[in-house]
Amino acid sequence: MKIEFPTIYLKQVFSKMKIVFTPDWFLTSDVLIDSFSFVILMLLFSLAFRSYKMSKNKSSLYLGLGFFLMALAEVSIILTKFVLYYDTSITAQIGAAIVTYNVVSTVDIFYYIGFFFSRLLVLLGLYMIYKIPYDAKITKDFLIILYLIFVTALLSNSMYYFHHLTALIFLASIIDNYKRTYRETKMKTTKILILGFSVMALSQVIFIFSKFTYIYATAQMVQLLSYAILLALIIQIVQNGKKEKPSGNNPRHA
Amino acid sequence: MYKANLSHKQMTSYLEELGKNGLVENFQEKDKILLRITNKGREFFVQYGQMREFEKTFGL
Numbered sequence: 001m002k003i004e005f006p007t008i009y010l011k012q013v014f015s016k017m018k019i020v021f022t023p024d025w026f027l028t029s030d031v032l033i034d035s036f037s038f039v040i041l042m043l044l045f046s047l048a049f050r051s052y053k054m055s056k057n058k059s060s061l062y063l064g065l066g067f068f069l070m071a072l073a074e075v076s077i078i079l080t081k082f083v084l085y086y087d088t089s090i091t092a093q094i095g096a097a098i099v100t101y102n103v104v105s106t107v108d109i110f111y112y113i114g115f116f117f118s119r120l121l122v123l124l125g126l127y128m129i130y131k132i133p134y135d136a137k138i139t140k141d142f143l144i145i146l147y148l149i150f151v152t153a154l155l156s157n158s159m160y161y162f163h164h165l166t167a168l169i170f171l172a173s174i175i176d177n178y179k180r181t182y183r184e185t186k187m188k189t190t191k192i193l194i195l196g197f198s199v200m201a202l203s204q205v206i207f208i209f210s211k212f213t214y215i216y217a218t219a220q221m222v223q224l225l226s227y228a229i230l231l232a233l234i235i236q237i238v239q240n241g242k243k244e245k246p247s248g249n250n251p252r253h254a
Numbered sequence: 255m256y257k258a259n260l261s262h263k264q265m266t267s268y269l270e271e272l273g274k275n276g277l278v279e280n281f282q283e284k285d286k287i288l289l290r291i292t293n294k295g296r297e298f299f300v301q302y303g304q305m306r307e308f309e310k311t312f313g314l
Contacts, residue, residue: 047304047308048308050301050304050305051305051308051309051314054301054302054305055305055309057309057314059314060308060309060314063312063314177313178312178313180313181312181313184313185310185311185313187310187311189307189310189311190310190311190312190313193311193312233311237304237307237308237311238304240303240304240307241300241301241302241303241304241305241306241307241308242300242303242304243303
Protein backbone atom coordinates (compact mmCIF):
# COMPACT_ATOMS: atom_id res chain seq x y z
CA MET A 1 0.00 0.00 0.00
CA LYS A 2 1.39 3.37 -1.00
CA ILE A 3 1.49 5.89 1.81
CA GLU A 4 1.00 9.52 0.76
CA PHE A 5 3.12 11.65 3.01
CA PRO A 6 2.79 15.45 3.19
CA THR A 7 6.07 17.39 2.95
CA ILE A 8 4.86 19.89 5.50
CA TYR A 9 5.04 17.15 8.12
CA LEU A 10 8.69 16.50 7.29
CA LYS A 11 9.45 20.22 7.63
CA GLN A 12 7.79 20.16 11.04
CA VAL A 13 9.89 17.15 12.00
CA PHE A 14 13.08 18.92 10.85
CA SER A 15 12.23 22.13 12.64
CA LYS A 16 11.62 20.19 15.85
CA MET A 17 14.86 18.26 15.46
CA LYS A 18 16.80 21.37 14.39
CA ILE A 19 18.48 19.41 11.59
CA VAL A 20 17.97 22.04 8.91
CA PHE A 21 18.45 25.71 9.79
CA THR A 22 16.84 26.95 6.56
CA PRO A 23 13.67 28.95 7.25
CA ASP A 24 10.60 27.80 5.28
CA TRP A 25 10.47 30.99 3.20
CA PHE A 26 14.05 30.41 2.07
CA LEU A 27 13.76 26.76 0.97
CA THR A 28 13.75 27.29 -2.83
CA SER A 29 16.30 30.15 -2.80
CA ASP A 30 18.56 27.93 -0.75
CA VAL A 31 18.73 25.21 -3.42
CA LEU A 32 19.01 27.81 -6.21
CA ILE A 33 22.04 29.41 -4.53
CA ASP A 34 23.69 26.00 -4.20
CA SER A 35 22.97 25.27 -7.89
CA PHE A 36 24.51 28.61 -8.89
CA SER A 37 27.60 27.83 -6.77
CA PHE A 38 27.86 24.43 -8.49
CA VAL A 39 27.85 26.03 -11.97
CA ILE A 40 30.57 28.55 -11.02
CA LEU A 41 32.76 25.84 -9.47
CA MET A 42 32.40 23.67 -12.58
CA LEU A 43 33.36 26.65 -14.78
CA LEU A 44 36.50 27.17 -12.68
CA PHE A 45 37.24 23.45 -12.93
CA SER A 46 36.88 23.50 -16.72
CA LEU A 47 39.18 26.54 -17.00
CA ALA A 48 41.80 24.82 -14.85
CA PHE A 49 41.49 21.54 -16.74
CA ARG A 50 41.79 23.29 -20.12
CA SER A 51 44.91 25.05 -18.81
CA TYR A 52 46.36 21.71 -17.75
CA LYS A 53 45.64 20.15 -21.15
CA MET A 54 47.55 22.98 -22.81
CA SER A 55 50.45 23.58 -20.45
CA LYS A 56 50.69 20.14 -18.74
CA ASN A 57 51.20 22.12 -15.53
CA LYS A 58 50.19 19.72 -12.72
CA SER A 59 49.41 22.63 -10.39
CA SER A 60 46.55 23.62 -12.73
CA LEU A 61 45.21 20.06 -12.62
CA TYR A 62 45.26 19.91 -8.81
CA LEU A 63 43.72 23.38 -8.51
CA GLY A 64 40.97 22.23 -10.89
CA LEU A 65 40.51 19.08 -8.81
CA GLY A 66 40.01 21.30 -5.74
CA PHE A 67 37.22 23.19 -7.49
CA PHE A 68 35.76 19.90 -8.75
CA LEU A 69 35.60 18.47 -5.21
CA MET A 70 33.81 21.62 -4.05
CA ALA A 71 31.40 21.27 -6.98
CA LEU A 72 30.71 17.64 -5.95
CA ALA A 73 30.02 18.90 -2.43
CA GLU A 74 27.40 21.25 -3.86
CA VAL A 75 25.80 18.30 -5.70
CA SER A 76 25.68 16.38 -2.43
CA ILE A 77 24.07 19.39 -0.66
CA ILE A 78 21.56 19.95 -3.48
CA LEU A 79 20.50 16.29 -3.64
CA THR A 80 20.13 16.02 0.13
CA LYS A 81 18.15 19.26 0.42
CA PHE A 82 16.09 18.51 -2.67
CA VAL A 83 15.04 15.14 -1.36
CA LEU A 84 14.35 16.47 2.13
CA TYR A 85 12.57 19.70 1.14
CA TYR A 86 10.40 18.60 -1.75
CA ASP A 87 7.66 16.09 -2.23
CA THR A 88 9.49 13.35 -4.12
CA SER A 89 8.97 9.60 -4.07
CA ILE A 90 12.04 9.28 -1.82
CA THR A 91 10.50 11.81 0.57
CA ALA A 92 7.36 9.67 0.63
CA GLN A 93 9.46 6.58 1.36
CA ILE A 94 11.21 8.41 4.19
CA GLY A 95 7.78 9.49 5.34
CA ALA A 96 6.61 5.89 5.29
CA ALA A 97 9.69 4.91 7.23
CA ILE A 98 8.94 7.61 9.78
CA VAL A 99 5.41 6.31 10.26
CA THR A 100 6.37 2.66 10.34
CA TYR A 101 9.74 2.66 12.10
CA ASN A 102 11.77 5.18 13.97
CA VAL A 103 11.48 8.89 13.20
CA VAL A 104 14.87 10.08 14.26
CA SER A 105 17.13 7.32 12.99
CA THR A 106 15.81 7.14 9.39
CA VAL A 107 15.87 10.86 8.66
CA ASP A 108 19.06 11.31 10.64
CA ILE A 109 21.03 8.74 8.66
CA PHE A 110 19.89 10.15 5.32
CA TYR A 111 20.67 13.70 6.41
CA TYR A 112 24.00 12.90 8.03
CA ILE A 113 25.38 10.91 5.08
CA GLY A 114 24.46 13.65 2.58
CA PHE A 115 25.81 16.52 4.62
CA PHE A 116 28.83 14.57 5.86
CA PHE A 117 30.00 14.06 2.27
CA SER A 118 29.36 17.67 1.37
CA ARG A 119 31.43 18.88 4.35
CA LEU A 120 34.20 16.39 3.66
CA LEU A 121 34.39 17.38 -0.02
CA VAL A 122 34.29 21.15 0.68
CA LEU A 123 37.16 20.90 3.17
CA LEU A 124 39.18 18.62 0.87
CA GLY A 125 38.60 20.99 -2.04
CA LEU A 126 39.63 24.04 -0.02
CA TYR A 127 42.74 22.24 1.23
CA MET A 128 43.73 21.35 -2.34
CA ILE A 129 43.22 24.94 -3.50
CA TYR A 130 45.35 26.12 -0.57
CA LYS A 131 48.15 23.59 -0.68
CA ILE A 132 48.59 21.74 -3.94
CA PRO A 133 49.17 24.54 -6.48
CA TYR A 134 52.28 25.59 -4.57
CA ASP A 135 53.54 22.14 -3.73
CA ALA A 136 52.28 19.82 -6.46
CA LYS A 137 53.06 16.52 -4.79
CA ILE A 138 51.27 14.23 -2.39
CA THR A 139 53.28 13.77 0.80
CA LYS A 140 52.81 11.92 4.11
CA ASP A 141 51.43 15.18 5.53
CA PHE A 142 48.60 14.91 3.02
CA LEU A 143 47.41 11.65 4.63
CA ILE A 144 47.46 13.25 8.09
CA ILE A 145 45.52 16.26 6.82
CA LEU A 146 43.11 13.91 5.04
CA TYR A 147 42.48 12.13 8.34
CA LEU A 148 41.98 15.44 10.20
CA ILE A 149 39.56 16.67 7.54
CA PHE A 150 37.64 13.38 7.87
CA VAL A 151 37.44 13.82 11.66
CA THR A 152 36.36 17.45 11.28
CA ALA A 153 33.59 16.50 8.84
CA LEU A 154 32.47 13.75 11.21
CA LEU A 155 32.47 16.03 14.27
CA SER A 156 30.58 18.71 12.34
CA ASN A 157 27.49 16.51 12.31
CA SER A 158 27.02 17.24 16.00
CA MET A 159 28.88 20.59 16.12
CA TYR A 160 27.98 22.27 12.80
CA TYR A 161 30.12 25.37 13.52
CA PHE A 162 33.27 23.20 13.56
CA HIS A 163 33.01 22.79 9.78
CA HIS A 164 32.58 26.52 9.16
CA LEU A 165 35.47 27.35 11.48
CA THR A 166 37.78 24.92 9.64
CA ALA A 167 36.63 26.23 6.24
CA LEU A 168 37.32 29.76 7.52
CA ILE A 169 40.90 28.81 8.46
CA PHE A 170 41.51 27.26 5.02
CA LEU A 171 40.01 30.31 3.31
CA ALA A 172 42.17 32.70 5.35
CA SER A 173 45.27 30.72 4.27
CA ILE A 174 44.11 30.76 0.62
CA ILE A 175 43.58 34.55 0.78
CA ASP A 176 47.06 34.97 2.27
CA ASN A 177 48.57 32.94 -0.61
CA TYR A 178 46.80 35.01 -3.25
CA LYS A 179 47.78 38.26 -1.51
CA ARG A 180 51.39 37.18 -1.99
CA THR A 181 50.65 36.39 -5.65
CA TYR A 182 49.06 39.83 -6.06
CA ARG A 183 52.12 41.57 -4.62
CA GLU A 184 54.19 39.89 -7.36
CA THR A 185 51.84 40.16 -10.34
CA LYS A 186 49.68 43.22 -9.55
CA MET A 187 46.97 41.64 -11.68
CA LYS A 188 43.43 42.98 -11.49
CA THR A 189 42.05 39.44 -11.80
CA THR A 190 44.03 38.29 -8.74
CA LYS A 191 42.49 41.21 -6.84
CA ILE A 192 38.99 40.01 -7.85
CA LEU A 193 39.96 36.48 -6.77
CA ILE A 194 41.04 37.75 -3.33
CA LEU A 195 37.77 39.67 -3.02
CA GLY A 196 35.75 36.57 -3.96
CA PHE A 197 37.48 34.36 -1.39
CA SER A 198 37.27 37.12 1.27
CA VAL A 199 33.50 37.37 0.85
CA MET A 200 33.34 33.55 1.01
CA ALA A 201 35.31 33.70 4.29
CA LEU A 202 32.85 36.30 5.59
CA SER A 203 29.97 33.95 4.74
CA GLN A 204 31.66 31.23 6.85
CA VAL A 205 31.88 33.64 9.81
CA ILE A 206 28.14 34.32 9.48
CA PHE A 207 27.39 30.58 9.06
CA ILE A 208 28.95 29.97 12.50
CA PHE A 209 25.93 31.79 13.99
CA SER A 210 23.44 30.23 11.57
CA LYS A 211 21.31 28.58 14.26
CA PHE A 212 19.17 31.68 13.96
CA THR A 213 17.19 31.36 10.72
CA TYR A 214 17.66 34.95 9.51
CA ILE A 215 21.41 34.68 9.99
CA TYR A 216 21.45 31.44 7.97
CA ALA A 217 19.67 33.21 5.11
CA THR A 218 22.11 36.15 5.35
CA ALA A 219 25.08 33.76 5.23
CA GLN A 220 23.64 32.09 2.11
CA MET A 221 23.19 35.50 0.45
CA VAL A 222 26.79 36.46 1.26
CA GLN A 223 27.93 33.13 -0.18
CA LEU A 224 25.90 33.89 -3.33
CA LEU A 225 27.71 37.24 -3.57
CA SER A 226 31.10 35.50 -3.31
CA TYR A 227 30.21 33.17 -6.20
CA ALA A 228 28.91 36.13 -8.23
CA ILE A 229 32.36 37.75 -7.76
CA LEU A 230 34.00 34.51 -8.92
CA LEU A 231 31.72 34.58 -11.99
CA ALA A 232 32.93 38.13 -12.70
CA LEU A 233 36.48 36.78 -12.39
CA ILE A 234 35.80 34.01 -14.94
CA ILE A 235 34.31 36.55 -17.38
CA GLN A 236 37.34 38.82 -16.91
CA ILE A 237 39.82 35.95 -17.50
CA VAL A 238 37.99 34.84 -20.66
CA GLN A 239 37.78 38.41 -22.00
CA ASN A 240 41.42 39.23 -21.24
CA GLY A 241 42.48 36.02 -22.98
CA LYS A 242 40.53 37.04 -26.10
CA LYS A 243 42.27 40.40 -26.40
CA GLU A 244 44.36 40.35 -29.57
CA LYS A 245 47.97 41.39 -29.37
CA PRO A 246 48.88 44.35 -31.62
CA SER A 247 49.77 43.38 -35.20
CA GLY A 248 49.28 39.69 -34.44
CA ASN A 249 46.84 38.95 -37.26
CA ASN A 250 48.53 40.27 -40.36
CA PRO A 251 49.84 38.03 -43.10
CA ARG A 252 53.65 37.80 -43.03
CA HIS A 253 56.21 36.96 -45.66
CA ALA A 254 57.30 33.33 -45.37
CA MET B 255 62.03 36.21 -36.96
CA TYR B 256 64.37 38.80 -35.38
CA LYS B 257 61.67 40.05 -32.99
CA ALA B 258 61.20 36.49 -31.70
CA ASN B 259 64.97 36.07 -31.41
CA LEU B 260 64.96 32.97 -33.64
CA SER B 261 67.40 31.74 -36.24
CA HIS B 262 66.07 30.95 -39.72
CA LYS B 263 66.46 27.21 -39.06
CA GLN B 264 64.52 27.40 -35.78
CA MET B 265 61.80 29.52 -37.36
CA THR B 266 61.40 27.08 -40.26
CA SER B 267 61.01 24.10 -37.94
CA TYR B 268 58.45 25.95 -35.76
CA LEU B 269 56.47 27.05 -38.81
CA GLU B 270 56.48 23.50 -40.17
CA GLU B 271 55.13 22.24 -36.86
CA LEU B 272 52.44 24.95 -36.78
CA GLY B 273 51.53 24.17 -40.40
CA LYS B 274 51.34 20.44 -39.69
CA ASN B 275 48.89 21.14 -36.87
CA GLY B 276 46.80 23.41 -39.10
CA LEU B 277 47.48 26.53 -37.06
CA VAL B 278 49.07 28.52 -39.91
CA GLU B 279 48.86 28.20 -43.70
CA ASN B 280 50.77 29.43 -46.74
CA PHE B 281 49.09 31.23 -49.59
CA GLN B 282 50.35 32.84 -52.75
CA GLU B 283 49.72 36.47 -53.69
CA LYS B 284 51.25 37.54 -56.99
CA ASP B 285 54.86 36.39 -56.74
CA LYS B 286 55.03 36.21 -52.97
CA ILE B 287 54.34 33.33 -50.59
CA LEU B 288 52.59 34.67 -47.52
CA LEU B 289 51.72 33.09 -44.21
CA ARG B 290 48.51 33.53 -42.25
CA ILE B 291 46.93 32.21 -39.09
CA THR B 292 44.05 29.78 -39.74
CA ASN B 293 40.76 29.85 -37.81
CA LYS B 294 42.03 26.89 -35.76
CA GLY B 295 45.18 28.89 -35.04
CA ARG B 296 43.16 31.91 -33.96
CA GLU B 297 41.06 29.68 -31.68
CA PHE B 298 44.23 28.19 -30.19
CA PHE B 299 45.62 31.70 -29.71
CA VAL B 300 42.52 32.73 -27.73
CA GLN B 301 42.63 29.56 -25.60
CA TYR B 302 46.34 30.03 -24.98
CA GLY B 303 45.70 33.63 -23.88
CA GLN B 304 42.99 32.46 -21.49
CA MET B 305 45.26 29.74 -20.13
CA ARG B 306 48.06 32.26 -19.48
CA GLU B 307 45.61 34.69 -17.86
CA PHE B 308 44.21 31.90 -15.65
CA GLU B 309 47.65 30.69 -14.54
CA LYS B 310 48.90 34.22 -13.86
CA THR B 311 45.76 35.05 -11.85
CA PHE B 312 46.25 32.01 -9.59
CA GLY B 313 50.04 32.43 -9.48
CA LEU B 314 50.68 28.99 -11.02
